[in-house]
Amino acid sequence: MTPLLVGWAANPMKPAVLMVDVDGVVVRHPDPSGWTARIEEDLGIPRPALQARFFEPCWDDVVHGRAALRDRLAPALAEIAPHVSCNQLINYWFEGDAHLDETLLLELADVRASGVPLHLATVQEHERASYLWxxxxxxxxxxxxxxxxxxxxxxxxxxxxxxxxxxVALPASAIAFIDDNEKNVEAARARGWSAALWTPGATLSTLIPELKD
Known part of the structure; x- marks a missing residue:
């Protein structure tokens, strides 16, 4: 058995691991429009053009690992903003979308200190995943x-x-999960995870009482 499973077997009422979403949970941008809110003013890139030329046709392949971020972003920028390099946009994006919820992170640290490992479960492409980590x-x-x-x-x-x-080599029943998207939470519950919808101001012990055991 893995160490995670050993710990869970000792106390099967407590999750063996807590899975945590990133965007909207650990990272929460203060502007509802997100990191592209001022991109036209700051970089001269129209938001609709970036959406139409890069995110709509390319993001699915990039985020699922079927294409590299820069391989799809470079030709898009060459068309809509030739004055902006891939590095410039990626740095602007990653640095602008890095607002950590320190209050939640403190609460998560207490969970980790209690013996429950913390894992991130998130929709990211490779470069931003590395940046976050x-x-x-x-x-x-x-x-x-x-x-x-x-x-x-x-x-x-x-x-x-x-x-x-x-x-993680764990049964679904051993996994707890928080996410700010209701569809993601419902899908996790359908798998048998103990999943809860995260909203700002919520507390982990309220959403997942098993963490207190």
């Missing part, structure tokens, strides 16, 4: 990360949750 140093606060480009599937597809279960 290494540059923002979420690796210091979490024990592992499972993300879409790595798994080849994204929430709320059942394949995402099944792939996470396989990676």
């Amino acid at each position: 290494n540059t923002l140093r979420l690796r210091d606060r979490f024990d592992d990360m499972h993300y879409a480009a790595q798994l080849g599937a994204s929430k709320p597809s059942p394949d995402f949750y099944a792939a996470v279960e396989q990676r």
Whole structure:
């Protein structure tokens, strides 16, 4: 058995691991429009053009690991903003979408200190996943990360949750999960996870009472 499963077997009422979403949970942008809110003023890139030329036709392949971010972003920028390099946009994006919820992170640290490992379960492509883990140093606060480009599937597809279960070698009933998207929560519950919808101001012990055991 894995160490996670051993710990859960000792106290099957308590989750063996807590899975945590990133965007909207650990990272919450103060502007409802997100990191692109001022992109035209700051970089001269029209938001509708970026959406139409890059995100709509390319993002599905990028976020599922079928294409590299820069391979799809570079030709899009060449058309809509030739004065902006891939590095400039990626730095603007990642640095502008890095607002950590320190209050939640403190609460999560208490959960981790109680013996429940913390994992990130998130829809990311490879470069931002690395930025979150290494540059923002979420690796210091979490024990592992499972993300879409790595798994080849994204929430709320059942394949995402099944792939996470396989990676951690745990039964669905041993996994707790918080996410700010109701569809993602419902899909996790359908797999048998103990899942709760995260909203700002909520507390983990209220959403997942098993964490208190």
